[in-house]
Amino acid sequence: MTTPADQxxxxxxxxxxxxxxxxxxxxxxxxGITWGVLSAQSAPTKPTHTLVAVGTPVxxxxxxxxxxxxxxxxxxxxxPMTAPTPDPRFGAxxxxxxxxxxxxxFGGDVTVTVSPFTEVTISAAGPGEVSGPGxxxxxxxxxxxxxxxxxxxxxxxxxxxxxxxxxxxIASETNGLTGQLAAGQxxxxxxxxxxxxxxxxxxxxxxxxxASPIVLVK
Numbered sequence: 001m002t003t004p005a006d007q008x009x010x011x012x013x014x015x016x017x018x019x020x021x022x023x024x025x026x027x028x029x030x031x032g033i034t035w036g037v038l039s040a041q042s043a044p045t046k047p048t049h050t051l052v053a054v055g056t057p058v059x060x061x062x063x064x065x066x067x068x069x070x071x072x073x074x075x076x077x078x079x080p081m082t083a084p085t086p087d088p089r090f091g092a093x094x095x096x097x098x099x100x101x102x103x104x105x106f107g108g109d110v111t112v113t114v115s116p117f118t119e120v121t122i123s124a125a126g127p128g129e130v131s132g133p134g135x136x137x138x139x140x141x142x143x144x145x146x147x148x149x150x151x152x153x154x155x156x157x158x159x160x161x162x163x164x165x166x167x168x169x170i171a172s173e174t175n176g177l178t179g180q181l182a183a184g185q186x187x188x189x190x191x192x193x194x195x196x197x198x199x200x201x202x203x204x205x206x207x208x209x210x211a212s213p214i215v216l217v218k
Contacts, residue, residue, distance in 0.1 A: 061148040061180045064141075065107030066212020067095040084213055089164045090157070090206055095213035104207070104215045109144035112154075114217040115188075117203055122194060125172035133197040134170060135160075137205045137217075141177060142186040151177040151187070153210045158193035160203045167193035167203070 084093030096104055103111040115138040122134040139156055143149050154177050158167035170192040177189035195203055208214035 061150045062108075063150050063153040064110050064209040066209035067104050067106050067112075067215050068213070089159070090214060090216075092206075092208060093213040094206075094216050097216045097218065099218055102217075103142075106141075106209060108147075108149065110149055111142050111144065112207055112215065113140045113142075114138070114205060114207065115140065117205075119200055120173075120192060122170050122173060122192065124170075126170070128168075129170055129172060130168075130194055133195060133200060134173075135167070135193050135195045135200055135203045136173075137191045137193075138188055139177065139191065139205075139207060140186065140188045141181060143181045143183055146183050148180045148182050151179055151181055151189075155208050156189075156191045157206050158191070158195070158203065159205070160193075160195045160199040162202065164204070165199075167195050169193055 084095070086092050087094045098104055098114075100114050100116045103113045106112050118136040118138070120134045120136045122129070122131050124131040135158065137156065137158065139154070141151065141154070156176070158169065159165060160167050173190075173192040175190045177187065181187055191205070193203075204216060204218050206214040206216050
């Protein structure tokens with residue numbers, strides 16, 4: 001049986017329940033905001049700096065072009081469209097034949113000069129080397145151009161005797177040309193070869209750059 005007091009209590013309970021539900025929603029909302037703020041504060045900060053690549057290779061200097069064939073006095077110049085004929089003694093075309101101390105043009109305002117040969121005594125220190133008489137060739141390169149050039153393309157080979165026998169290079173006593181040569185600069189490299197004492201007076205070298213023709217130096 002429902003009394004008048006019970007009837008008065010029911011509307012009051014209905015008013016309390018929505019208030020409690022609304023209060024719970026407010027509490028949950030506040031908690032959600034607080035959690036969101038804390039999450040934002042604890043989240044790792046994205047880097048604002050710009051990543052820059054390191055170790056980017058520097059553009060290499062151009063190779064030395066190499067000598068061009070020069071016609072003998074009174075001879076007809078070679079046709080530039082015709083491939084030069086390799087010299088069977090060296091396996092490459094000979095562009096010029098000069099004597100020690102004479103400068104040869106290697107293109108791009110680069111000149112190469114071989115100083116007078118020097119007799120040396122070799123003390124073998126590397127694989128395959130033999131102690132004994134030898135010859136040293138000092139090669140001087142001057143870069144008269146406006147840009148650096150790559151010296152690593154230069155090749156120096158030695159020969160001796162009337163039949164141009166290839167001379168064995170002595171790596172342990174050779175200080176060859178490497179790296180780059182800046183514009184307006186000059187540098188030199190020393191090349192040592194094993195040469196029999198009886199053939200030292202008939203020693204020659206060839207100098208070339210890559211697949212270009214070569215210069216024969218006597």
